[in-house]
Amino acid sequence: MEDKGSIILKGKRITLRPLKQGDEVAMYKNWVTSDQVTKYLTWTPHTTIKKTIWLLNMWIEEYQDLSTYRYGIVLDNDEVIGMIDVVRRDDENKKVEIGYCLGEAFWNQGIMSEALDLMIKHLFDCGYELIESCHHVDNPASGKVMKKCKMIYQGVVKGEHFNNQGQPVDVDVYAIRREL
Numbered sequence: 001m002e003d004k005g006s007i008i009l010k011g012k013r014i015t016l017r018p019l020k021q022g023d024e025v026a027m028y029k030n031w032v033t034s035d036q037v038t039k040y041l042t043w044t045p046h047t048t049i050k051k052t053i054w055l056l057n058m059w060i061e062e063y064q065d066l067s068t069y070r071y072g073i074v075l076d077n078d079e080v081i082g083m084i085d086v087v088r089r090d091d092e093n094k095k096v097e098i099g100y101c102l103g104e105a106f107w108n109q110g111i112m113s114e115a116l117d118l119m120i121k122h123l124f125d126c127g128y129e130l131i132e133s134c135h136h137v138d139n140p141a142s143g144k145v146m147k148k149c150k151m152i153y154q155g156v157v158k159g160e161h162f163n164n165q166g167q168p169v170d171v172d173v174y175a176i177r178r179e180l
């Protein structure tokens with residue numbers, strides 16, 4: 001692998017950039033407190049900005065490791081409106097799993113599809129061979145994003161993932177392999 005870390009990636013409308021001190025305000029405003037955004041995720045909404053600051057500081061530390069791929073999604077005004085990151089890595093098989101979330105004010109404008117496309121290209125560029133992502137079976141909008149980015153449906157995995165109430169859930173899995 002030739003890990004390049006979370007270098008800035010520019011798309012047509014969005015930029016993916018590392019999260020930085022001060023982003024907690026927009027994170028808190030745009031997505032981390034939202035019941036809608038977290039409905040099918042593994043974590044519950046933040047109830048104090050202290051939690052957001054704690055998480056952000058930990059993530060900023062992690063950028064020292066070049067195998068950290070975690071991006072804030074920004075429009076022209078540089079305000080973070082969501083994020084996309086590698087949530088699991090399997091170096092032996094050159095495989096990664098991607099997760100993402102976006103403030104609901106920005107849904108259905110093609111933003112996450114653009115972000116996922118940029119992320120996939122970057123990870124292939126860094127030498128990864130297989131990229132996976134999965135979503136709760138009741139969250140088809142996320143599957144649509146994966147399909148739009150040419151990921152291929154692999155099947156359903158039953159009960160191995162957990163929702164933010166700690167209950168097991170079924171997920172649809174998608175993957176894309178680097179073309180040789």
Ligand SMILES: CC(C)(COP(=O)(O)OP(=O)(O)OC[C@H]1O[C@@H](n2cnc3c(N)ncnc32)[C@H](O)[C@@H]1OP(=O)(O)O)[C@@H](O)C(=O)NCCC(=O)NCCS
Nearest residue numbers: 037100101102107108109110111112113135140141142144
């Ligand atoms: C899922 C999520 C990332 C999608 O982001 P987005 O920027 O709105 O995605 P896009 O606009 O690129 O694409 C969404 C597609 O899903 C479609 N869609 C929206 N709601 C849908 C639904 N209930 N059923 C099926 N398709 C749906 C949209 O029409 C769009 O397709 P189109 O471009 O062909 O019209 C965003 O809704 C989100 O952050 N949700 C909360 C967190 C989350 O669920 N993360 C994923 C965890 S696996």
